[in-house]
Amino acid sequence: MIKVIKLKRVAAVCIAAVLTISCAAAVSSERARTVSGEYIKWVDFTPTTSALRQALEIDIKSHDSDTPVGWIELLAYAACKNGGKFAGGKDKYITQLYERIQNAEDIEVITSDMKYYSYFYEAYSAVLSGYVGYNEDGEYGVLVRSPFAAGYYYSHFDDFGVARSYGYKRKHLGHDMMGSVGTPIMAVEGGRIEALGWNQYGGWRVGIRSDDGRRYYYYAHLRKDKPFAEGLREGDTVKAGQLIGYLGMTGYSSKENVNNINTPHLHFGIQLIFDESQKDGVNQIWIDCYQIINFLEKYRAKV
Ligand SMILES: [Zn+2]
Numbered sequence: 001m002i003k004v005i006k007l008k009r010v011a012a013v014c015i016a017a018v019l020t021i022s023c024a025a026a027v028s029s030e031r032a033r034t035v036s037g038e039y040i041k042w043v044d045f046t047p048t049t050s051a052l053r054q055a056l057e058i059d060i061k062s063h064d065s066d067t068p069v070g071w072i073e074l075l076a077y078a079a080c081k082n083g084g085k086f087a088g089g090k091d092k093y094i095t096q097l098y099e100r101i102q103n104a105e106d107i108e109v110i111t112s113d114m115k116y117y118s119y120f121y122e123a124y125s126a127v128l129s130g131y132v133g134y135n136e137d138g139e140y141g142v143l144v145r146s147p148f149a150a151g152y153y154y155s156h157f158d159d160f161g162v163a164r165s166y167g168y169k170r171k172h173l174g175h176d177m178m179g180s181v182g183t184p185i186m187a188v189e190g191g192r193i194e195a196l197g198w199n200q201y202g203g204w205r206v207g208i209r210s211d212d213g214r215r216y217y218y219y220a221h222l223r224k225d226k227p228f229a230e231g232l233r234e235g236d237t238v239k240a241g242q243l244i245g246y247l248g249m250t251g252y253s254s255k256e257n258v259n260n261i262n263t264p265h266l267h268f269g270i271q272l273i274f275d276e277s278q279k280d281g282v283n284q285i286w287i288d289c290y291q292i293i294n295f296l297e298k299y300r301a302k303v
Contacts, residue, residue: 003146017254026228026239027029039278039286040122042127042285043086043123043126043127043272045064045123045145045287045291046084046291047078047086047091047124048086048142048178049295050086050091050293051086051091051094052291052292052296054070054074054091054094055071056071059074060130062098063140066078067101067102069097069098069101071132072125073107073121073122074098075120076111076121076124077097077114077122077170078090078096079116080111080114080116080117080120081096086125096282101113117148117163123213123272126272126273130212130215131144143240144189145187145240145296145300145301146297146299146300146301147182147185147186147187147266147267147296148177148179148185148186149185149186149300149302149303150300150301150302150303152179152180153177153180154177154178154183155177155181156175156176156290159171159175160174160287160290164231173284173286174220174269174286174289175268175290175295177266177268178267179265181223181247181249181264182247182248183240183265183266184243184247185206185219185246185247186243186244186298186301186303187240187242187244188217188268189210189217189240190211190239190242191209191238192208192211192235192284193232193276194207195207195234196232196233197234198257199219199251200251200253201252201262202221202225202267203222203227203249203251203253204221204222204228204248205220205221206218206222206232206245206269212274213273214273215271215272216266217268217269218266218269218270218283219244219245219267220263220269221247221248221249221250221251222248223246223248224258228246229244229245241301247264249262249263249265250263268275268293271286274286
C-alpha cells in the first residue's frame with residue numbers, strides 16, 4: 001500500500017515537473033529543452049483509436065491541400081482542449097482545429113496561448129512521429145504495422161498497469177496479445193535491434209529502437225527453441241512489417257529456453273526515451289498501447 005502511494009506521489013511530481021517545463025516553453029519545446037536542459041519525465045498516452053483514426057484521416061486528406069495539418073498537431077490541440085480525455089465525444093476538437101485552419105487561421109497563433117500545447121506536441125511526437133510518411137513507392141500514408149501478421153487471431157484487453165508478481169511486485173508495463181504459439185510477430189516500426197536473447201522476465205525477447213531514438217519496442221515471451229526470425233542479430237536494422245520472431249510462452253525463469261508462462265501471448269511494450277538516462281533504471285516511461293494496437297489492426301503485414 002505504501003509503495004502504491006509512493007508511486008502515485010512520484011507520478012504527481014513528474015507530471016508537475018512536466019507541466020512546469022511546458023509552461024516555460026514559450027516558443028518551442030525543443031528550445032525549452034536546450035535552454036533549461038530539461039526533458040519530458042512522464043507521458044500518459046490517452047488518444048482513443050477513433051481519435052487517432054480521425055486525426056490521421058485529416059492529416060492524409062489535407063496533406064497535398066492548401067491547408068495541410070499534421071495528425072500530431074490535431075491530437076495535441078485536442079488534448080489541450082479536453083485535458084487528455086478523448087472519450088465521450090471529446091475528440092470533436094480534432095475537427096474543430098481542422099475547421100479553424102481551413103478558415104485561414106494560423107496554427108502558431110491558435111496554439112500560442114495554449115499552456116500545454118508544446119508538452120502534448122512533444123509527447124505525442126515521441127509516440128507517433130514514425131507512423132506516417134512516404135513509403136518506398138513515394139505514397140504518403142501509414143508506415144507502421146500490427147505486431148501480428150495478417151490472418152492470425154489474437155484477443156486482448158487493456159491490461160496496462162495491472163499487478164504482476166513474478167520476481168517482485170510491479171505493474172504491467174506493456175500490452176498482452178493472446179494467440180497461438182508460432183504466430184509470426186512483425187516489427188511495428190523499423191529501427192535497430194538493440195536487444196535480442198534471453199531475459200528472465202520476458203523470456204526470448206527482441207528490443208528495437210526507432211531510427212529517431214525516441215521509441216523502444218519490446219516483444220517478449222517468444223517461442224521456445226525457435227524464437228527469432230532466421231538470421232536476425234543484435235545491431236541489425238529491420239523494417240516495419242518485417243518478420244522478427246514467433247509467439248510463444250517463454251520467460252519467468254532465470255534458466256534459458258524455458259516455457260514458464262501459462263497462456264501463450266505476445267507481451268508488447270513501447271518505451272519513450274527523451275533522454276538516455278530514461279532507458280534503464282527507475283525513470284523509464286512505458287505507455288499504454290491498447291489504443292495503438294487497435295489502431296494498427298487495419299495495418300497487418302503479410303508473412
Ligand atoms: Zn505482458
